[in-house]
Amino acid sequence: MNVHDSEYMATLLEEAGYREASTLKKADVILLNTCAVRQKAEEKVYSLLGRLKFLKKKRPDIIIGVGGCVAQKEGERILKRMPHVDLVFGTHQFYHVAEFIEKVRQNRARICCVDFSYQLEPPRRIIPLPRESKVRAYVTIMQGCNNFCTYCIVPYVRGREVSRRSEDIIEEIKRLLDMGIKEVILLGQNVNSYGQDRSDEISFAELLRRINKLPGLKRLRFITSHPKDISKELIRAFGELETLCEYIHLPVQSGSDRILKMMNRKYTRSDYLRKIESLRKVRPDIAISTDLIVGFPGETEADFKETLSILKEVEYDTIFAFKYSDRPPAKAVTFKDKVREEVKKERLERVLALQAPITERKNKALEGKVVEVLLDTYSKRGNQLSGRTRCHRVVNVAAENGLLGQLVKVKIKEALAHSLRGEVVS
Numbered sequence: 463m464n465v466h467d468s469e470y471m472a473t474l475l476e477e478a479g480y481r482e483a484s485t486l487k488k489a490d491v492i493l494l495n496t497c498a499v500r501q502k503a504e505e506k507v508y509s510l511l512g513r514l515k516f517l518k519k520k521r522p523d524i525i526i527g528v529g530g531c532v533a534q535k536e537g538e539r540i541l542k543r544m545p546h547v548d549l550v551f552g553t554h555q556f557y558h559v560a561e562f563i564e565k566v567r568q569n570r571a572r573i574c575c576v577d578f579s580y581q582l583e584p585p586r587r588i589i590p591l592p593r594e595s596k597v598r599a600y601v602t603i604m605q606g607c608n609n610f611c612t613y614c615i616v617p618y619v620r621g622r623e624v625s626r627r628s629e630d631i632i633e634e635i636k637r638l639l640d641m642g643i644k645e646v647i648l649l650g651q652n653v654n655s656y657g658q659d660r661s662d663e664i665s666f667a668e669l670l671r672r673i674n675k676l677p678g679l680k681r682l683r684f685i686t687s688h689p690k691d692i693s694k695e696l697i698r699a700f701g702e703l704e705t706l707c708e709y710i711h712l713p714v715q716s717g718s719d720r721i722l723k724m725m726n727r728k729y730t731r732s733d734y735l736r737k738i739e740s741l742r743k744v745r746p747d748i749a750i751s752t753d754l755i756v757g758f759p760g761e762t763e764a765d766f767k768e769t770l771s772i773l774k775e776v777e778y779d780t781i782f783a784f785k786y787s788d789r790p791p792a793k794a795v796t797f798k799d800k801v802r803e804e805v806k807k808e809r810l811e812r813v814l815a816l817q818a819p820i821t822e823r824k825n826k827a828l829e830g831k832v833v834e835v836l837l838d839t840y841s842k843r844g845n846q847l848s849g850r851t852r853c854h855r856v857v858n859v860a861a862e863n864g865l866l867g868q869l870v871k872v873k874i875k876e877a878l879a880h881s882l883r884g885e886v887v888s
């Protein structure tokens with residue numbers, strides 16, 4: 463979501479006459495779009511802002527702005543703590559970024575605007591242009607969250623759920639397809655609760671059906687889903703819609719019913735497992751990834767073993783595991799029995815050690831197989847083309863630059879820890 467919000471701001475600023483600077487030192491305006499979901503991310507923002515102080519000292523005319531979730535959470539505190547910051551704008555204010563910069567420039571006044579506007583359509587309709595890829599684009603379909611999981615700051619910094627009108631979403635996707643986009647990733651903090659906040663809208667599954675019919679679309683994905691909102695209609699869509707890729711990110715967070723209840727996740731371990739089973743019934747080759755938290759307050763060794771056992775039971779393709787950290791004002795901050803840091807660290811290591819061979823085995827199973835890859839970027843080392851399979855695995859191939867942006871068939875030669883290596887066969 464943040465990457466896409468940054469694309470939005472970059473497009474707005476280009477329309478207002480700004481150009482991307484080649485280096486930080488050459489920039490006249492420096493904007494940080496920030497994430498507050500974990501404490502570490504927030505610390506990084508303050509650390510980078512601290513370093514920017516020296517740049518501002520040398521060039522007092524530059525404008526430094528902070529947007530996104532840390533800006534929303536901290537507001538005026540950033541201006542107090544960081545006298546060299548000129549602008550703080552919240553998650554609902556980024557449409558106005560160019561106006562804010564202009565005001566700072568003209569009045570040399572410092573601005574802080576973190577009001578929630580609950581308006582998802584920009585004042586002027588623009589298509590945020592993808593930066594990282596010419597063939598893959600993000601489209602926000604809703605934002606905010608009503609769930610208040612007890613560890614999570616998102617409802618406080620993104621506000622309540624607001625769904626966009628389906629006609630606006632489809633119009634935006636049509637325009638992206640006209641520009642040559644082949645893969646669309648629908649975005650929302652709680653993407654599959656799309657439409658539940660308004661009586662005049664279609665369901666998420668129906669939205670997928672309508673998008674699936676658009677000429678030119680090759681691949682459709684969405685992120686991030688809540689297990690409680692995985693409907694039967696959505697599960698059926700995985701078996702029926704040809705553009706809907708066989709991949710789902712479905713955060714489980716814990717394998718223990720006691721902890722899931724304390725987290726206010728609104729599903730049990732068996733509800734979750736039933737949904738995984740149904741998804742695999744309609745799409746046996748579906749790749750599944752998850753998020754999980756270790757060391758939630760009160761998590762005992764027995765609770766933690768339930769998390770280990772769900773990993774063994776589901777056999778995820780990949781996982782994103784994190785140590786719990788307090789995120790005020792989320793409710794779990796007040797929970798007793800905080801787990802000691804060294805225990806959290808040890809549990810995280812055990813989770814990762816359990817998952818590594820599962821991921822490796824699943825990747826190895828692809829060796830020798832021919833898969834469809836959308837080549838849309840260069841590999842990290844820059845000497846190969848890189849893309850993703852329909853099941854979201856990264857594949858690097860030695861190929862002509864002319865294949866950039868193409869869907870190709872690739873034979874997988876080697877499975878590495880975090881990517882696959884292959885050769886184009888057609």
Ligand code: SF4
Pocket residue numbers: 607608609610611614615616617651652688
């Ligand atoms: S569903 Fe829970 S974890 Fe996800 S954004 Fe909402 S409150 Fe946070």
